[in-house]
Amino acid sequence: MPFLMKYLSGQAMGRFPVWMMRQAGRYLPKYRAIRAKHSFWEMATQPEIAAEVSLLPIQEIPVDAIIFFSDILTMPYGLGLPITMKESVGPITEIPLRTQDQFKIFEGYDPSQHTRFVGEALSLIKKQIPNEMTLLGFAGAPWTVGSYLIEGQSNRNFEQIKSWMHNDPASLACCLETLGDATVRYLEYQHQSGAHMVQLFDTWIGHMPKNFFEDHYSKILNKMFFKLKERGVPAIYFTKHSSHLTPLFSSLPVSGFSVDELVSLTELDKQFPRNVFFQGNLDPVLLLKGTEGQVRLKTRLLVQEARSLQRHVIMNLAHGILPGTPVENARAFVQEARSLWI
Ligand code: CP3
Numbered sequence: 610m611p612f613l614m615k616y617l618s619g620q621a622m623g624r625f626p627v628w629m630m631r632q633a634g635r636y637l638p639k640y641r642a643i644r645a646k647h648s649f650w651e652m653a654t655q656p657e658i659a660a661e662v663s664l665l666p667i668q669e670i671p672v673d674a675i676i677f678f679s680d681i682l683t684m685p686y687g688l689g690l691p692i693t694m695k696e697s698v699g700p701i702t703e704i705p706l707r708t709q710d711q712f713k714i715f716e717g718y719d720p721s722q723h724t725r726f727v728g729e730a731l732s733l734i735k736k737q738i739p740n741e742m743t744l745l746g747f748a749g750a751p752w753t754v755g756s757y758l759i760e761g762q763s764n765r766n767f768e769q770i771k772s773w774m775h776n777d778p779a780s781l782a783c784c785l786e787t788l789g790d791a792t793v794r795y796l797e798y799q800h801q802s803g804a805h806m807v808q809l810f811d812t813w814i815g816h817m818p819k820n821f822f823e824d825h826y827s828k829i830l831n832k833m834f835f836k837l838k839e840r841g842v843p844a845i846y847f848t849k850h851s852s853h854l855t856p857l858f859s860s861l862p863v864s865g866f867s868v869d870e871l872v873s874l875t876e877l878d879k880q881f882p883r884n885v886f887f888q889g890n891l892d893p894v895l896l897l898k899g900t901e902g903q904v905r906l907k908t909r910l911l912v913q914e915a916r917s918l919q920r921h922v923i924m925n926l927a928h929g930i931l932p933g934t935p936v937e938n939a940r941a942f943v944q945e946a947r948s949l950w951i
Contacts, residue, residue: 610686613673613743614805615922617843617864617886625915625922626743627946628674629939630847630867630928633723639665639943640855650686653679656729665895667742669936670943674743674923675899677731677799681749684691684795687724689712690758698763705761705769712784715791728740728802728886735803745805746799746925748792750811750846751785751829767816774821775920782825789829806843806864809833812928815850822854828860834862847889855880870927874911878918886921895932896938904938908945916951 610618613626632655634640640662643652653656662678682700691703718942721728735744743842748754757763759770773781796807801876804922817826830846837844848858852872859881866881868874877887877923893906906923915922924946 611743625926626673628672635932636934659730660733676745685942718791731802746804746807751788800842808845889922
């Protein structure tokens with residue numbers, strides 16, 4: 610069993626495991642060199658390239674987990690939806706989904722047919738990593754993926770998805786449930802293809818009103834995490850800037866919860882059951898702008914805080930590492946976290 614999984618299973622490992630969200634991305638010079646030759650989707654859909662890019666961070670930095678290179682929109686892209694990646698704009702859905710009928714496409718989603726390249730990339734990575742290394746799968750959560758599909762182009766007011774929510778919350782919930790069911794099949798397929806654990810990214814959940822969560826979304830997430838648990842797929846729920854929902858997150862049947870930089874691990878400790886591990890929560894801006902000394906100091910403080918909890922903690926950033934982050938700062942975070950005992 611790899612180090613991180615052994616630690617989570619309760620074995621005394623002496624130090625905290627560590628990895629970084631978005632670690633396979635644009636802050637690595639080698640990534641940019643490969644990206645200059647291929648489009649984003651070429652990289653994500655060619656298993657050899659996806660595997661090569663996924664393996665880049667472990668050559669530079671001694672992380673304990675590897676996340677496969679892809680995107681939260683790969684599943685809808687694999688199904689045939691016209692999604693393009695536009696530099697510094699983000700993903701664009703050329704024909705936005707605005708009706709319940711359009712969401713029916715997800716009923717026909719078959720992971721090993723529409724996203725076979727993901728399974729192949731995971732198998733290739735698994736063959737090349739040491740036994741100590743944990744392989745992570747991931748997908749976007751229905752609200753976050755739904756917002757890209759419904760908006761068309763990223764919109765900071767979430768105008769389309771929110772007006773749908775106001776006009777007909779039950780029909781939006783029905784669409785998100787269909788998307789959620791497909792996402793569970795996708796994550797299970799990743800697990801079968803070699804991922805030890807999966808993470809569900811709900812980056813834009815902070816924009817969801819509490820009443821929609823209570824009346825509709827909590828049911829969808831509960832069903833998703835329950836099914837994953839039932840099938841033996843350990844799952845982390847990633848949210849950010851959504852404190853208004855924390856008390857509602859704490860009853861989800863997740864294995865782990867990813868904590869952002871606006872709250873402290875200590876604060877959340879009181880709110881979650883003991884058996885849910887935490888992941889987090891160094892501010893990625895510190896890695897982007899801070900000195901190496903600052904990064905090491907804040908990492909030591911985070912380790913100290915984690916030691917004081919009666920709970921498993923995976924050292925990580927609060928959200929994805931930012932493009933332009935100096936590799937030395939990323940390395941300093943990981944090395945410092947690994948050098949300190951629990
Ligand atoms: O460690 C890794 O890099 C794993 C791969 C990964 C990517 N995206 C690669 C990517 C993961 C885990 C994601 C998740 C993702 N994608 C999220 C959730 C996590 C988060 O950061 O909040 C979200 C919201 C997206 C949607 C998305 N995809 C955005 C906003 C962008 C940036 C667009 C831009 O150019 O500014 C993308 C594109 C994307 N996904 C890139 C990468 C490396 C950049 C594409 C490029 O190289 O041009």
